[in-house]
Amino acid sequence: MASIEFRGVSKSYGGTQALRDVSFRIEDNEFFCLFGPPLCGKSTILRLILGLEDPDAGEVLIADRPAAGIGPAERDIAMVFQNLALFPHMTARDNVAFPLVERGRPKAEIAAKVADAAEKLHMTHILHKAPGQLSGGERQRVAIARALVRDPVAFLMDDPISALDARLREETRVELKRIQREVGHTLVYVTHDQEEAMSVADRMVILREGRVEQVGTPVEIYDDPSNAYVAGILGAPEINVMPLGRGRTADGLIAVPDAPEGAASIGIRPENLRLTEGDGARITDVEPLGGFTVVTLSAPDGPDLRALLRGQPDLSPGARVGVEDGTARMFFDRDGRRLRMPAAVPA
Amino acid sequence: MTRSPAFHVFRTAALLLALIFVLIPVLWMVSMAFKPIQEWSATGDLLTWWPRDPTLDNFRYIFGERTSELIVALERTAGRPILASLLSSVVGTAIAMLAGTAAAYGLSRFGSGRNLPLALIQLRLFPPLAVMIPVMVMWAYLDLIDTWWGLSLVYGIVTLPFAFWLMKTYFDDMPREIEEAALVEGCSRFRVLTRVTLPMMRGPLASSALLVFILNWSDYLIALMLTTREWVTIPVYMASLSSSMTGQLYGAKAALGLIAAVPPVILGIAIQKHLVRGLTFGALKQ
Numbered sequence: 001m002a003s004i005e006f007r008g009v010s011k012s013y014g015g016t017q018a019l020r021d022v023s024f025r026i027e028d029n030e031f032f033c034l035f036g037p038p039l040c041g042k043s044t045i046l047r048l049i050l051g052l053e054d055p056d057a058g059e060v061l062i063a064d065r066p067a068a069g070i071g072p073a074e075r076d077i078a079m080v081f082q083n084l085a086l087f088p089h090m091t092a093r094d095n096v097a098f099p100l101v102e103r104g105r106p107k108a109e110i111a112a113k114v115a116d117a118a119e120k121l122h123m124t125h126i127l128h129k130a131p132g133q134l135s136g137g138e139r140q141r142v143a144i145a146r147a148l149v150r151d152p153v154a155f156l157m158d159d160p161i162s163a164l165d166a167r168l169r170e171e172t173r174v175e176l177k178r179i180q181r182e183v184g185h186t187l188v189y190v191t192h193d194q195e196e197a198m199s200v201a202d203r204m205v206i207l208r209e210g211r212v213e214q215v216g217t218p219v220e221i222y223d224d225p226s227n228a229y230v231a232g233i234l235g236a237p238e239i240n241v242m243p244l245g246r247g248r249t250a251d252g253l254i255a256v257p258d259a260p261e262g263a264a265s266i267g268i269r270p271e272n273l274r275l276t277e278g279d280g281a282r283i284t285d286v287e288p289l290g291g292f293t294v295v296t297l298s299a300p301d302g303p304d305l306r307a308l309l310r311g312q313p314d315l316s317p318g319a320r321v322g323v324e325d326g327t328a329r330m331f332f333d334r335d336g337r338r339l340r341m342p343a344a345v346p347a
Numbered sequence: 348m349t350r351s352p353a354f355h356v357f358r359t360a361a362l363l364l365a366l367i368f369v370l371i372p373v374l375w376m377v378s379m380a381f382k383p384i385q386e387w388s389a390t391g392d393l394l395t396w397w398p399r400d401p402t403l404d405n406f407r408y409i410f411g412e413r414t415s416e417l418i419v420a421l422e423r424t425a426g427r428p429i430l431a432s433l434l435s436s437v438v439g440t441a442i443a444m445l446a447g448t449a450a451a452y453g454l455s456r457f458g459s460g461r462n463l464p465l466a467l468i469q470l471r472l473f474p475p476l477a478v479m480i481p482v483m484v485m486w487a488y489l490d491l492i493d494t495w496w497g498l499s500l501v502y503g504i505v506t507l508p509f510a511f512w513l514m515k516t517y518f519d520d521m522p523r524e525i526e527e528a529a530l531v532e533g534c535s536r537f538r539v540l541t542r543v544t545l546p547m548m549r550g551p552l553a554s555s556a557l558l559v560f561i562l563n564w565s566d567y568l569i570a571l572m573l574t575t576r577e578w579v580t581i582p583v584y585m586a587s588l589s590s591s592m593t594g595q596l597y598g599a600k601a602a603l604g605l606i607a608a609v610p611p612v613i614l615g616i617a618i619q620k621h622l623v624r625g626l627t628f629g630a631l632k633q
Contacts, residue, residue, distance in 0.1 A: 052527055072530040073531070075531075077531065080525070086525075087528075087547070089543075089547050089549070091418075099532040099533055102532055102538070145534070320564075
């Protein structure tokens with residue numbers, strides 16, 4: 001039960017700058033996602049929160065108190081490592097009991113809490129086994145139970161369910177969110193899966209090469225990204241970014257009468273593209289997903305576009321269509337920075 | 348993969364050949380150990396693989412019993428050298444493993460002393476014998492000649508690089524997250540070592556210790572130079588098993604050799620199960 005705050009934190013390993021002037025705040029009891037491509041600094045942030053590393057510059061605050069000088073054991077933060085890091089020489093039960101044993105709790109309490117955590121994660125039947133005898137999913141549950149068994153101020157999870165198959169991931173994801181709500185603790189969750197990040201997070205931070213790109217709720221960031229990179233990293237299929245010409249996109253496909261000064265490109269989410277009668281673009285691929293259909297379009301001299309259409313429209317590759325967009329447009333300048341439209345004056 | 352019959356034939360032949368090279372001397376020693384003097388001192392057609400008249404005389408003889416055949420009494424029996432070998436090898440192994448494991452762990456985790464690994468391997472760049480004369484002189488000053496502890500100390504130093512390098516590879520291969528998990532879950536740095544790292548390293552520790560023990564156990568030259576009477580070890584004692592009347596006492600040597608083979612074999616069997624499993628079996632995701 002604690003907030004976690006980064007104030008201007010930098011960290012480098014050897015010659016590599018892992019974090020550059022990173023600041024953000026995780027509120028108490030929040031499900032907070034760290035999201036970004038590999039090597040963007042996600043794991044470094046976790047290590048700094050845990051106290052396994054010290055920042056080169058800046059400050060990490062836990063429960064609004066500076067954490068510098070407090071060792072990992074005293075920070076009272078539980079962690080599920082990406083590779084799980086179970087203790088191979090102990091049974092699942094001893095693995096789960098480990099944090100309590102190390103804190104010198106009475107035997108009866110340990111037994112009760114281990115049983116409780118095992119119950120929550122449906123793993124009572126595997127407690128007597130050694131990690132080597134467990135499947136990947138079972139090991140994952142042992143690691144999560146080891147974190148849940150005590151009452152830490154926050155949980156950290158480094159991509160904990162990446163080893164599971166798609167269906168089990170989804171189940172575990174829902175389960176984790178339920179447990180987090182029940183237990184009511186701050187949870188910092190690292191993932192590289194944008195769908196996972198958007199579905200579980202209360203708020204999230206987008207990282208890129210050790211820098212914070214944007215912090216906010218998933219919907220805020222999706223609807224109102226601060227630059228082309230953030231716009232591109234959330235959403236599947238990816239946002240269409242088209243260079244701008246005079247009054248239209250450079251490929252002449254879409255009319256853009258209202259581009260702000262300095263705009264170099266326009267971003268349109270696939271779900272905001274509509275197909276019309278016309279012959280500006282050619283359909284190159286149709287992927288029916290059941291409820292939705294992804295259509296790939298190619299224009300004579302512009303990037304390929306992707307449109308996400310509802311239902312299963314009768315389209316086939318090779319057909320020529322026109323394209324029109326909805327209202328939710330984003331403009332970016334030459335460096336990918338978002339250009340905001342001046343607020344419309346109500347009539 | 349399917350392999351041609353020729354491959355299997357060739358492989359079997361190669362294995363047989365290797366086995367013959369390795370096993371024939373050992374089997375010959377076993378056979379000799381149970382032969383009476385007439386058989387092991389014989390030549391030509393009288394040499395047989397199977398003892399015609401098996402006896403335990405050789406064993407009785409080296410432990411000081413008079414036998415009807417070997418009338419020359421031994422000046423010393425095998426009891427004391429066996430004790431000397433056991434003491435010096437075990438203590439030497441303990442020294443090498445303690446110091447080597449501690450150094451390997453420190454270096455692997457905290458990275459200080461970057462030249463240490465090379466400095467340690469330098470101990471093995473030349474034969475230990477090259478420094479044995481200065482060591483002899485020092486040991487003589489320190490009154491360590493012909494003591495089991497003096498010999499143990501040298502064994503510990505000479506085999507330390509093996510213990511260090513073996514253990515360092517294992518420590519380097521251990522994923523750091525396992526120790527970090529223990530730190531996060533409430534262990535002190537030292538407690539991580541005793542609760543997690545060393546228990547995980549049981550197998551590597553046992554197999555490294557076995558190797559170091561065998562190196563110490565089989566040493567001849569160092570013991571020859573550093574012991575004279577009271578604490579000569581099995582190999583040195585074995586070399587002295589001869590008499591002016593019968594020359595080399597092959598039967599007695601074979602009997603002693605058979606006894607000397609017992610400790611490594613027992614240790615090897617005892618730690619076998621540790622050697623089969625990987626270090627982090629089950630610790631990680633997959």
